[in-house]
Amino acid sequence: MANYGMALDYKNCINCSACETACKEENGILMGADKHRIWVGVGEIEGQYPLLDITSNAFHPSQCQQCENAPCEEVCPTHATYYDDNGIVRVDPDKCILCSYCMNACPYDARYVDDRTMTVDKCNFCSDTRLARGETTTACQTTCPTKVRTFGDLDDPESEISILLRTREHYSLKTHLGTKPKLFYLT
Amino acid sequence: MSLREKINNIVPIRDDFSLKSLLSFEKTPLNVFMAILSVGLFLWMSYGVGVYLNHGHHAYNVTREHPWGLMIAMYVFFVVSSTGLCIISSFGHVFKIPGFAIIGKRAIMGAILTILAGFAVIAFEIGHPVTMVIYNVVSPGLTSAIWWMGTLYGIYLTFIILEFIFLARNDHRWSRLFGIGGLVVGIAAHSNLGSVFGFLVARPIANGVFYPIYFILSAMITGLYLLFLIYGFRYKLKFPPEIQEFLYKIGKLLALLLAILIFFEGWRFLTAVYGGMPERADVALHILTSAPFLYGELLLGMVIPFVIAFTSKGRATVALVFASITGMIGIFFMRYDLVNDSQLAPMMMLKKREYQLEPHWVDYFPSSIEIAISIGAIGLCIILYYVADKLFDLDYSQEDIHH
Ligand code: SF4
Ligand code: SF4
Ligand code: SF4
Numbered sequence: 001m002a003n004y005g006m007a008l009d010y011k012n013c014i015n016c017s018a019c020e021t022a023c024k025e026e027n028g029i030l031m032g033a034d035k036h037r038i039w040v041g042v043g044e045i046e047g048q049y050p051l052l053d054i055t056s057n058a059f060h061p062s063q064c065q066q067c068e069n070a071p072c073e074e075v076c077p078t079h080a081t082y083y084d085d086n087g088i089v090r091v092d093p094d095k096c097i098l099c100s101y102c103m104n105a106c107p108y109d110a111r112y113v114d115d116r117t118m119t120v121d122k123c124n125f126c127s128d129t130r131l132a133r134g135e136t137t138t139a140c141q142t143t144c145p146t147k148v149r150t151f152g153d154l155d156d157p158e159s160e161i162s163i164l165l166r167t168r169e170h171y172s173l174k175t176h177l178g179t180k181p182k183l184f185y186l187t
Numbered sequence: 188m189s190l191r192e193k194i195n196n197i198v199p200i201r202d203d204f205s206l207k208s209l210l211s212f213e214k215t216p217l218n219v220f221m222a223i224l225s226v227g228l229f230l231w232m233s234y235g236v237g238v239y240l241n242h243g244h245h246a247y248n249v250t251r252e253h254p255w256g257l258m259i260a261m262y263v264f265f266v267v268s269s270t271g272l273c274i275i276s277s278f279g280h281v282f283k284i285p286g287f288a289i290i291g292k293r294a295i296m297g298a299i300l301t302i303l304a305g306f307a308v309i310a311f312e313i314g315h316p317v318t319m320v321i322y323n324v325v326s327p328g329l330t331s332a333i334w335w336m337g338t339l340y341g342i343y344l345t346f347i348i349l350e351f352i353f354l355a356r357n358d359h360r361w362s363r364l365f366g367i368g369g370l371v372v373g374i375a376a377h378s379n380l381g382s383v384f385g386f387l388v389a390r391p392i393a394n395g396v397f398y399p400i401y402f403i404l405s406a407m408i409t410g411l412y413l414l415f416l417i418y419g420f421r422y423k424l425k426f427p428p429e430i431q432e433f434l435y436k437i438g439k440l441l442a443l444l445l446a447i448l449i450f451f452e453g454w455r456f457l458t459a460v461y462g463g464m465p466e467r468a469d470v471a472l473h474i475l476t477s478a479p480f481l482y483g484e485l486l487l488g489m490v491i492p493f494v495i496a497f498t499s500k501g502r503a504t505v506a507l508v509f510a511s512i513t514g515m516i517g518i519f520f521m522r523y524d525l526v527n528d529s530q531l532a533p534m535m536m537l538k539k540r541e542y543q544l545e546p547h548w549v550d551y552f553p554s555s556i557e558i559a560i561s562i563g564a565i566g567l568c569i570i571l572y573y574v575a576d577k578l579f580d581l582d583y584s585q586e587d588i589h590h
Contacts, residue, residue, distance in 0.1 A: 034250060034251045071387075071388055071389060074330045074331070075328075075330070075331050075332065075333065075386065076328050076331055077319075077323065077327075077328045077331040077333040077334035077337065078318075078319070078322035078323060078326055078327075078328055078334075079322075079326040079327075079328050080322070094318075095318070095322045095326060096314075096315070096318075097313055097314060097315045097316070097318050097319040097322065098244075098313060098314020098315055099313055099314075099319070099333055100249070100254035100255060101331070101333050101383070103251065103254040104254055104255060104387060104389070104390070104529070104530065105386075105387055105388075105389055106389060106534075107388070107389035107534065108534065109251070109252065109533075109534035111251075112251045113244065113251070113254075115245075118243060118244070118314050118315070119314070119315075177388050177389065178388075
């Protein structure tokens with residue numbers, strides 16, 4: 001069994017939104033501003049001409065961090081949120097009671113309500129679709145034109161992601177909360 | 188054996204109870220007003236429930252960024268009331284503090300009915316209440332504060348129902364045992380409800396020890412307000428001597444508890460603002476300058492009742508009955524703010540501008556359906572109380588005074 005994570009070479013992101021579209025397509029995510037598993041943050045250019053701050057105009061792709069110590073899992077009253085064998089945090093729609101506690105507890109705003117099942121949904125690294133079919137890639141990663149995303153097994157020292165994390169500096173978000181995120185931003 | 192005898196064997200009901208007695212009451216202006224008010228509120232709630240059953244959560248204004256709304260606040264409001272009544276009534280028949288035993292039956296019945304109203308509200312907020320009942324048992328999430336809170340409240344309700352039955356049967360041994368059980372489980376359940384918010388590591392404004400402790404204190408204050416209202420209405424402000432004595436006592440107690448609460452709140456905000464930590468200090472300052480806090484919580488909920496209770500040494504009973512109305516409005520805002528304030532700071536993790544500009548504060552105002560169900564549930568609660576008052580003898584007997 002694998003221990004999946006994702007590295008993001010975010011400075012290469014061109015905000016084409018192909019990943020968001022591919023995610024919706026692959027996983028059948030409904031339309032609507034609230035309904036997104038992944039997103040790309042857009043920084044507005046700050047400052048007054050001619051003193052423009054071009055570094056502020058950055059793109060930050062993000063999604064569920066697949067926390068190793070996930071607050072959403074800890075607070076779930078019915079174990080609807082659980083860690084699967086691949087180290088992915090998943091939601092079992094049969095057990096979810098839509099108490100929304102996990103949405104409140106997630107420090108990354110990664111969860112939303114799927115209106116078809118009226119249960120909480122989030123990114124699960126394409127576990128129900130691509131991984132279930134035996135593939136080892138995610139939709140967002142395959143589609144990205146500038147190869148921002150590297151998805152792979154953190155436990156395999158020879159995997160592309162492990163090599164990247166050994167050789168490139170990187171950071172994760174809100175690590176002070178002890179969530180141990182498995183999304184890594186390469187600097 | 189007739190049905191009435193069978194019921195009487197379990198829990199004694201009033202001899203004069205009949206369908207006719209249920210529908211007849213003294214037609215004073217106040218009574219008529221209360222009747223119209225509660226039936227109106229109840230119909231409003233039913234309308235809200237009807238819309239909810241057709242449209243689900245789309246009838247509510249809750250969002251991805253603000254998933255908990257007025258319904259959660261109202262649930263908290265009702266269960267705080269229940270725990271408060273249970274704690275204050277335990278002063279009498281658990282701790283045997285003289286003068287408190289006379290409220291036993293009425294207070295415990297109030298505790299039962301307020302928690303039932305709370306459950307009624309939450310049933311329309313939880314997306315899948317039936318799944319909840321099943322999977323709470325089949326796959327319990329023992330690290331979840333919601334699991335503990337829900338389970339303990341279930342046990343608590345069982346205990347206080349049994350406590351009431353034995354009180355009504357004048358069986359003071361068993362009622363005391365279940366009273367102790369209800370008190371301990373109720374306090375555990377209620378502080379767990381505080382921890383539902385206190386455990387949120389993602390929300391610095393809520394995270395910490397404050398809520399689990401504050402919940403117990405504010406529950407007791409809520410219980411006192413409700414007792415003033417219940418007895419003010421029961422005796423139409425003309426109290427028999429034992430009740431008057433009792434109300435003097437809880438008037439003093441109210442002044443003390445409010446002073447402690449104001450002290451707690453002072454330090455809560457000082458520690459929150461000090462050091463300027465983001466998502467804590469900024470939120471705290473925002474709360475401190477918001478109308479629901481200043482006028483709702485502080486003025487109506489604490490200052491007015493405190494000034495009256497303190498300056499009169501707890502003896503201005505009639506004024507305190509009216510102050511309890513403002514007090515309960517204040518308590519409502521405490522619950523609403525608790526839920527709303529916890530979610531004020533936007534998470535917006537790197538969502539610097541995706542589908543929307545980053546808001547300064549997450550915006551939420553309840554939908555008309557949320558308001559209908561939540562506020563309407565007060566009508567449900569009053570109607571249940573009216574029926575209970577007709578069905579059972581909730582007044583004290585001479586025996587209660589000596590126990
Ligand atoms: S990012 Fe949020 S939803 Fe994803 S595992 Fe962590 S706490 Fe759960
Ligand atoms: S909304 Fe569903 S997944 Fe989230 S905590 Fe509640 S039961 Fe668990
Ligand atoms: S597909 Fe790649 S480049 Fe395009 S928005 Fe997504 S992460 Fe950025």
